Amino acid sequence: MRANLDADEVDRTGELPQEVIKGLIRLNCFKLKIPKEYGGIGISQFNYGRIKEMIASHCASTAIWVSAHQSIGVPNPLKLFGTEEQKKKYLTRLAHEGLISGFALTEPGVGSDPASMTTTATLTEDGKHYLINGEKLWCSNGNVADVLIVVARTPDKIVNGKAKKQITCFIVETKTPGFEVAYRCDFLGCRGIINGILRFKDVKVPAENILSNPGDGLKIALTTLNTGRLTLAGGCIGAAKQCLNIARRGATERVQWGGPIGKHDAIAGKLAEMAAYVFAMESVWEYSSLLADSTNRDFRLEAAITKLFCSEATWKIADEALQIRGGRGYEKAQSLRGRGEKAYPIERILREVRINRIIEGTSEIMHLFIAREALDFHMKTLVPIADPAASVGLKTKAALAAAVKYAIWYPKLYRPARPFKDYGFVSGKMSAHMRFVEKTGKRLARMIFRLMLRYQQGLEKKQQLISRVVDIGVELFAMAATCSRAETMLVIKRRNYEKSVELADLFCKGARKRIERSFEDIAENNDRQSYKVAQGVLEGEYYFLEDGIVKNEGK
Numbered sequence: 001m002r003a004n005l006d007a008d009e010v011d012r013t014g015e016l017p018q019e020v021i022k023g024l025i026r027l028n029c030f031k032l033k034i035p036k037e038y039g040g041i042g043i044s045q046f047n048y049g050r051i052k053e054m055i056a057s058h059c060a061s062t063a064i065w066v067s068a069h070q071s072i073g074v075p076n077p078l079k080l081f082g083t084e085e086q087k088k089k090y091l092t093r094l095a096h097e098g099l100i101s102g103f104a105l106t107e108p109g110v111g112s113d114p115a116s117m118t119t120t121a122t123l124t125e126d127g128k129h130y131l132i133n134g135e136k137l138w139c140s141n142g143n144v145a146d147v148l149i150v151v152a153r154t155p156d157k158i159v160n161g162k163a164k165k166q167i168t169c170f171i172v173e174t175k176t177p178g179f180e181v182a183y184r185c186d187f188l189g190c191r192g193i194i195n196g197i198l199r200f201k202d203v204k205v206p207a208e209n210i211l212s213n214p215g216d217g218l219k220i221a222l223t224t225l226n227t228g229r230l231t232l233a234g235g236c237i238g239a240a241k242q243c244l245n246i247a248r249r250g251a252t253e254r255v256q257w258g259g260p261i262g263k264h265d266a267i268a269g270k271l272a273e274m275a276a277y278v279f280a281m282e283s284v285w286e287y288s289s290l291l292a293d294s295t296n297r298d299f300r301l302e303a304a305i306t307k308l309f310c311s312e313a314t315w316k317i318a319d320e321a322l323q324i325r326g327g328r329g330y331e332k333a334q335s336l337r338g339r340g341e342k343a344y345p346i347e348r349i350l351r352e353v354r355i356n357r358i359i360e361g362t363s364e365i366m367h368l369f370i371a372r373e374a375l376d377f378h379m380k381t382l383v384p385i386a387d388p389a390a391s392v393g394l395k396t397k398a399a400l401a402a403a404v405k406y407a408i409w410y411p412k413l414y415r416p417a418r419p420f421k422d423y424g425f426v427s428g429k430m431s432a433h434m435r436f437v438e439k440t441g442k443r444l445a446r447m448i449f450r451l452m453l454r455y456q457q458g459l460e461k462k463q464q465l466i467s468r469v470v471d472i473g474v475e476l477f478a479m480a481a482t483c484s485r486a487e488t489m490l491v492i493k494r495r496n497y498e499k500s501v502e503l504a505d506l507f508c509k510g511a512r513k514r515i516e517r518s519f520e521d522i523a524e525n526n527d528r529q530s531y532k533v534a535q536g537v538l539e540g541e542y543y544f545l546e547d548g549i550v551k552n553e554g555k
């Protein structure tokens, strides 16, 4: 890859050379996720993520080409939801003809809230085709794709006398008349990706190209995103490791005040935290990917946690790596090379990794998604009691059911955590952290219960509050995954196992502090005031703060 792909040149020109794309096809990189029986490689999610990690460590644009095609593009949803005929037709062609695909969900007016989609698909009179009309935005690979998954609204279904929105997925060949690539977008980073505006004007698609059933579109989109999120996290790990590599070299090579900057305590602290985070990210990702491979279990919660944790951590790591490089971190690699310095591309990596906090569910939406999963147990139990539309009889019934449920559940949360030895761990340090995870998990559950009682349905709107609850849960998950991995490495005496325990210990100590801070902020915060100020900002009450600038009006 180093010899054939100049990632800085891709960034400068905004083009991924054709020879690189052909080379990736020759290396089977575009059929990794296609099952063997259809001519693909049939690789596991774990190994696929590893490949994404390696590609992303070198060139983020190339990594997106590969993953937009098969994490969210046609191969994955088709594998999960397609009929045998659809698989034979499209997976075989994708594997043998080197077709490129993508996943078109987002629209100019539809981002985080896909249910409000406006692209429509209407059945023709003969019932044999659908006509797709609308506009899709930012579909990665979309401008060059041969075949796409297009998510569109089909006519409402009447259920119990009420109209129910139907969102449906279609397999669409882009050579179909009426399909048009209207624009190519340019971005902060990942400049070699190709995506823009796709227009659909009476694009005629055979009815048999519906994936699963009409109305299953959102389910398919969300399931597809599970794989996308895990794979995205693999890419984050590749970028984070590259940042660590560059920071290590930079901190060793750069000498100031009589010594390498890595010997100065402030920089040493950053390096140690980066190393601990890289170990934790890999632990979280490994656990979730192996889970996705090993069972038929629903892993959407783990995928969301992994995506949130890895994308946020990578952004911090890239920022610190740039800081460690000082002015050289801010300078482009070509410019550094031009004046004879080592051309570490940390400036480019920082721009590239920023996208991970936005695509495939923004960090804010990931918080809400995880919270909803965590609160589901309480919502189902308590909401009928608070529902103003429910009859007295229904409320009484719900209250009795809740009383029984909580009488069993709540006391368990006061049961002390198990003694260290019961974790079966060899490492005392890891056992101690696991005990903290167990104890704090119960403390968190008690806190959620109290918040539910206090705010009831209104809790969903307290986004700052529930974000902290989620942050605690994510930290606990990361601690557990990190300790288990370090412990496993210790038990099987894998290379560097002692260092792994050290890194896990350092990560867990930091996580404990962050968790404590989040609990404090849940108990006491300025959320109400900050919401009021924000509304004031929106209403123009703070215009004076924008005085003295050349105001950009987006023209």
Ligand SMILES: Cc1cc2nc3c(=O)[nH]c(=O)nc-3n(C[C@H](O)[C@H](O)[C@H](O)COP(=O)(O)OP(=O)(O)OC[C@H]3O[C@@H](n4cnc5c(N)ncnc54)[C@H](O)[C@@H]3O)c2cc1C
Binding pocket: 068, 102, 103, 104, 105, 106, 110, 111, 112, 113, 137, 138, 139, 140, 141, 187, 195, 355, 358, 359, 360, 361, 362, 363, 364, 365, 463
């Ligand atoms: C480079 C790139 C590649 C992409 N690739 C694809 C692709 O292949 N296929 C595809 O379909 N899409 C793709 N997208 C779209 C991407 O998935 C969306 O950008 C993302 O879903 C967010 O939507 P949005 O940008 O419209 O943000 P918005 O939904 O407008 O959100 C703006 C901000 O508001 C926050 N926000 C929104 N709703 C809430 C809420 N209820 N509560 C709190 N905060 C909220 C968001 O977190 C965000 O910070 C791509 C985008 C980019 C930039």
